[in-house]
Amino acid sequence: MHLFNTQSMKKELLTAPSGKLGIYVCGITPYDTTHAGHVFTFLTFDILVRYLRYLDYDVTYVQNVTDIDDDVLRKASELGTTWDELGRRETARYLQDMRDLNAVEFDHYAKATEHTPEMIAIIEKLITGGHAYVSSRNVYFDVASDPEFGSLSHIPSDEMLAIANERGNNPDDPNKRNPLDFVLWQAAAPGEPTWESPWGPGRPGWHIECSAMASRYLGKTIDIHGGGADLVFPHHECEVAQSENAFGQRPFARYWMHVGMVRYLGEKMSKSLGNLVLARDLLENYSADTIRLYLFSHRYRESWEFVDDEVDGWAALAGDLQEAVAFPAFGIEEVVDVDVFRERFLNAMNDDLDTASAIEALREIGQAILEAPEDDDVREAQETLRELSGILGLTLGD
Secondary structure, eight states: OEEEETTTTEEEEOOOTTSEEEEEEOOOOTTSOOBHHHHHHHHHHHHHHHHHHHTTOEEEEEEEEOOSOHHHHHHHHHHTSOHHHHHHHHHHHHHHHHHHTTOOOOSEEEEGGGOHHHHHHHHHHHHHTTSEEEETTEEEEOGGGOTTTTTTTOOOHHHHHHHHHHTTOOTTOTTOSSTTOEEEEEEOOTTSOOBOOTTOSEEEOHHHHHHHHHHHHHOSSEEEEEEEGGGIIIIIHHHHHHHHHHHTOSOSEEEEEEEOOEEETTEEOOTTTTOOOBHHHHHHHSOHHHHHHHHTTSOTTSOEEOOGGGHHHHHHHHHHHHHHHHSOOOOOSSBOOOHHHHHHHHHHHHBTOOHHHHHHHHHHHHHHHHTSOTTSBOHHHHHHHHHHHHHTTOOTTO
């Protein structure tokens, strides 16, 4: 199997000499979930995990929830509720949406607020190693201390600050040495939740949370680290910097996988813009199979436009596949051979999760069953259809 590695910018052969693979995926910030962009990202990794297990890899699947964050605090204030109640409510919604979309369970679902000791330990190592500094009870990572900063995103240094500023960075923070330095620990502010630390009460920065949770469950080197393409910089770039400098080993992740953005009404689907297609609304009108078929008719690395009217066409295919596995299988004549379509499906999945081509192979298997003469034996073809559909998370009505 080959996967596109964001860091090397090319497809690479997936290797796992021990047969074990650890996968860490950056999950939701629970203040307004779950939209189709979330679904496309997280079901991509759901399919990856399913396929790797199909290939007999021993996979440990970790996803996190960023349950303390500036956006959570802001939204809770707007709604007149507490940050932790908002987080619990939105996290529960997300997990139910994933169950209703037939997603596999995570081996570990990590909450940021439950891992502050690990965060503090990493920060202390960075300070000791000269990669972080304390200023007014805040702790910052010193970007200038890491000559490899930028090796993941490949963004020219003179363009980094503008992008970081669009994605949460505060360049005017007077406590920083460099506008691009990022927060590892921020001092307590009035009305905000806090945790004790060697630098006084405060709360963790966003980036350090994932380094702590990923290493807690998967070790100092992660096999596959993933998330949406909008996380490459600064979030994942900062993860690389702080993790590799704290742990003293490279790489932090062997393969970086990033999922393309879903647009809606001409703009990237996002909570800030409010142009959302919610999973709950989709599930009221379509089966999970239909939603999966529509989403994964697109390659995971490509950005694409969600078009409401296009979903209906995939409901027809979901119905055809369901009919094919329920088709009477009493024939005793020629066996319907779908091995060529099975091979096409597996080749597509091995080619960096080419789900669009894999779905076309499923379509052809379904057609071979439905169009077979009534005396032909379709049982093996039906079993193949069930088996391969399961890799894409389809239930076929079960």
